[in-house]
Amino acid sequence: xxxxxxxxxxxxxxxxxxxxxxxxxxxxxxxxxxxxxxxxxxxxxxxxxxxxxxxxxxxxxxxxxxxxxxxxxxxxxxxxxxxxxxxxxxxxxxxxxxxxxxxxxxxxxxxxxxxxxxxxxxxxxxxxxxxxxxxxxxxxxxxxxxxxxxxxxxxxxxxxxxxxxxxxxxxxxxxxxxxxxxxxxxxxxxxxxxxxxxxxxxxxxxxxxxxxxxxxxxxxxxxxxxxxxxxxxxxxxxxxxxxxxxxxxxxxxxxxxxxxxxxxxxxxxxxxxxxxxxxxxxxxxxxxxxxxxxxxxxxxxxxxxxxxxxxxxxxxxxxxxxxxxxxxxxxxxxxxxxxxxxxxxxxxxxxxxxxxxxxxxxxxxxxxxxxxxxxxxxxxxxxxxxxxxxx
Amino acid sequence: xxxxxxxxxxxxxxxxxxxxxxxxxxxxxxxxxxxxxxxxxxxxxxxxxxxxxxxxxxxxxxxxxxxxxxxxxxxxxxxxxxxxxxxxxxxxxxxxxxxxxxxxxxxxxxxxxxxxxxxxxxxxxxxxxxxxxxxxxxxxxxxxxxxxxxxxxxxxxxxxxxxxxxxxxxxxxxxxxxxxxxxxxxxxxxxxxxxxxxxxxxxxxxxxxxxxxxxxxxxxxxxxxxxxxxxxxxxxxxxxxxxxxxxxxxxxxxxxxxxxxxxxxxxxxxxxxxxxxxxxxxxxxxxxxxxxxxxxxxxxxxxxxxxxxxxxxxxxxxxxxxxxxxxxxxxxxxxxxxxxxxxxxxxxxxxxxxxxxxxxxxxxxxxxxxxxxxxxxxxxxxxxxxxxxxx
Numbered sequence: 117x118x119x120x121x122x123x124x125x126x127x128x129x130x131x132x133x134x135x136x137x138x139x140x141x142x143x144x145x146x147x148x149x150x151x152x153x154x155x156x157x158x159x160x161x162x163x164x165x166x167x168x169x170x171x172x173x174x175x176x177x178x179x180x181x182x183x184x185x186x187x188x189x190x191x192x193x194x195x196x197x198x199x200x201x202x203x204x205x206x207x208x209x210x211x212x213x214x215x216x217x218x219x220x221x222x223x224x225x226x227x228x229x230x231x232x233x234x235x236x237x238x239x240x241x242x243x244x245x246x247x248x249x250x251x252x253x254x255x256x257x258x259x260x261x262x263x264x265x266x267x268x269x270x271x272x273x274x275x276x277x278x279x280x281x282x283x284x285x286x287x288x289x290x291x292x293x294x295x296x297x298x299x300x301x302x303x304x305x306x307x308x309x310x311x312x313x314x315x316x317x318x319x320x321x322x323x324x325x326x327x328x329x330x331x332x333x334x335x336x337x338x339x340x341x342x343x344x345x346x347x348x349x350x351x352x353x354x355x356x357x358x359x360x361x362x363x364x365x366x367x368x369x370x371x372x373x374x375x376x377x378x379x380x381x382x383x384x385x386x387x388x389x390x391x392x393x394x395x396x397x398x399x400x401x402x403x404x405x406x407x408x409x410x411x412x413x414x415x416x417x418x419x420x421x422x423x424x425x426x427x428x429x430x431x432x433x434x435x436x437x438x439x440x441x442x443x444x445x446x447x448x449x450x451x452x453x454x455x456x457x458x459x460x461x462x463x464x465x466x467x468x469x470x471x472x473x474x475x476x477x478x479x480x481x482x483x484x485x486x487x488x489x490x491x492x493x494x495x496x497x498x499x500x501x502x503x504x505x506x507x
Numbered sequence: 508x509x510x511x512x513x514x515x516x517x518x519x520x521x522x523x524x525x526x527x528x529x530x531x532x533x534x535x536x537x538x539x540x541x542x543x544x545x546x547x548x549x550x551x552x553x554x555x556x557x558x559x560x561x562x563x564x565x566x567x568x569x570x571x572x573x574x575x576x577x578x579x580x581x582x583x584x585x586x587x588x589x590x591x592x593x594x595x596x597x598x599x600x601x602x603x604x605x606x607x608x609x610x611x612x613x614x615x616x617x618x619x620x621x622x623x624x625x626x627x628x629x630x631x632x633x634x635x636x637x638x639x640x641x642x643x644x645x646x647x648x649x650x651x652x653x654x655x656x657x658x659x660x661x662x663x664x665x666x667x668x669x670x671x672x673x674x675x676x677x678x679x680x681x682x683x684x685x686x687x688x689x690x691x692x693x694x695x696x697x698x699x700x701x702x703x704x705x706x707x708x709x710x711x712x713x714x715x716x717x718x719x720x721x722x723x724x725x726x727x728x729x730x731x732x733x734x735x736x737x738x739x740x741x742x743x744x745x746x747x748x749x750x751x752x753x754x755x756x757x758x759x760x761x762x763x764x765x766x767x768x769x770x771x772x773x774x775x776x777x778x779x780x781x782x783x784x785x786x787x788x789x790x791x792x793x794x795x796x797x798x799x800x801x802x803x804x805x806x807x808x809x810x811x812x813x814x815x816x817x818x819x820x821x822x823x824x825x826x827x828x829x830x831x832x833x834x835x836x837x838x839x840x841x842x843x844x845x846x847x848x849x850x851x852x853x854x855x856x857x858x859x860x861x862x863x864x865x866x867x868x869x870x871x872x873x874x875x876x877x878x879x880x881x882x883x884x885x886x887x888x889x890x891x892x893x894x895x896x897x898x
Contacts, residue, residue, distance in 0.1 A: 160566035175551035179745035214771040247769040354570035356776035378638040380605040384775040385747035
């Protein structure tokens, strides 16, 4: 039988990253391909103890249906957190989502018609790209510089086409690891006013700063209600819990809640209750400090090894936080083709093409994750990779 | 600021049922408005013990990202379960979803273009209706009879308009409690072949039979790959876990997996692992037997009380399983207007209009849930409701 798939889904392919992960998961590899917290930071014991306590005290709360906008104490905690970051929580609200990915999906569902233009950083997170594609939106890449998106290029685009939404990961960018500076953030909001577009600020890594000074979130400067903020606890607690949140202007958030009703009714209750307990626990600040110190140390060592072992013309970003750095071999070779050799030599990475709006173009870039490998694996793996790239 | 909401979402309202639940939740009411398992059946201790065990043994499995199509042992268990129900699992596959609701959403996303016609039973589950509406599909109601959908009316519709998808809850229907007989199921599939439409078989209550004989699922008769089956563990374990599944022809399922990647990446891992352990546990059969016996007893008592206390011309369905029965006062009055009086008298129900494709029309019907109230609450509540309806 021939199936007629909807226009929006018929050409959408699965995430190229997930394909790379599948190709590499069964082998005994040093992997720089991941995008997850270090296993040694996962608060397993806390989650086990808290789950037992919740199920003994109030099993129905954890096991029956919950309200769509989220477990009320968690909504309150996340609202307070947004307030602490400087967001105007009188004119914005918070809803809990099933991971940060769902904020992207609900935003797209509520704002985008087929054919609408979404401006994205080039490169950008493939999960964002694919979500917009799944609504038949048109993703247009705007170059990402060391201090954030190229605003001139963005304005040029706005002059030529009606941009409906800008998708940005301004802090410790995935995949590049760079951070948009405060001046650019303010200028971006002015551009949004001038050309009447909305901004989706995706900030999964913001808490994981290990160097430099905090930059305020764009949402904190959003006086006109143009910013939808996507937060997640995946990188600071555990991705498997699937708990994220949206902070958005009330009229938009209310529509997103209606959308979530038909998508998955509500987010897993146990995950929400445990997550709320964890961010209020005595150990939370120490946990974050541990993650920051660990990732800072691993990132530093990775950069030293790249400088020592990669070809001389290769360059890399210098992240001040987050999970990733970005390399460019600057030699015209395609890192997609080189991946097979790297895997055969025992090392995995994510080739740069997976983060592009046009995945058919060759690119000499790659994303490296430093949260998962140990210091020893970083040293050994980067040396091996340097050998592959020099060959 | 004025926000431009997408065409598909701008007119969608939140679930009228959730509005009723909100109106009734803070009050001290006997509620027949719920749609959840009896709290005394929730396996809280099992979940607590299993969670502790999993987090001690393999925390990374439970807390890091998982694959989109689901935790492999659970996928295998659900595949075996579909096979045991007679489904052809050589040509179909299974994916785990975040509740049964997500199967409806992913089906709509992968199959429907804006303006496509979805035939639905009238009345039907509002979560289905709202999902289809959120894709700008056109929902057309087809009368539901005591033995399932009116096939003549469905064929008339197919002759007039191209039907893309039929959405049905054939077993212990929500809200009516009726079951489609086997003859109709087979005839429905023939109709699907003749008029080339797909069938979404939503079966949340199938395991909860307390009277009569099992009827095979439509999926077991699906030789041509026309049926997408939506299953859930919400009604047999706990809704708060958010674990459901889709069983569908491979080409459609593969697209649904791509869609799930952009929607929520994957379903909460702990929920999946715990659910898999529970359905394989020694106590599972006894747990299902307990649910069946309990709901059968409560349903019987509710029917007796309706017969004793409701106005003489009122009628009700006689479910052989599931969580709901359906009453018609047959007196031209609107149960939406009567709800306020009922709540003032201490009893809540769901008025029939919430299940209709046109929610503006008055209807003298209502849905009553018997899983949540105790026998004493059923006796007292139905007597009070009878008084309200007789007044």
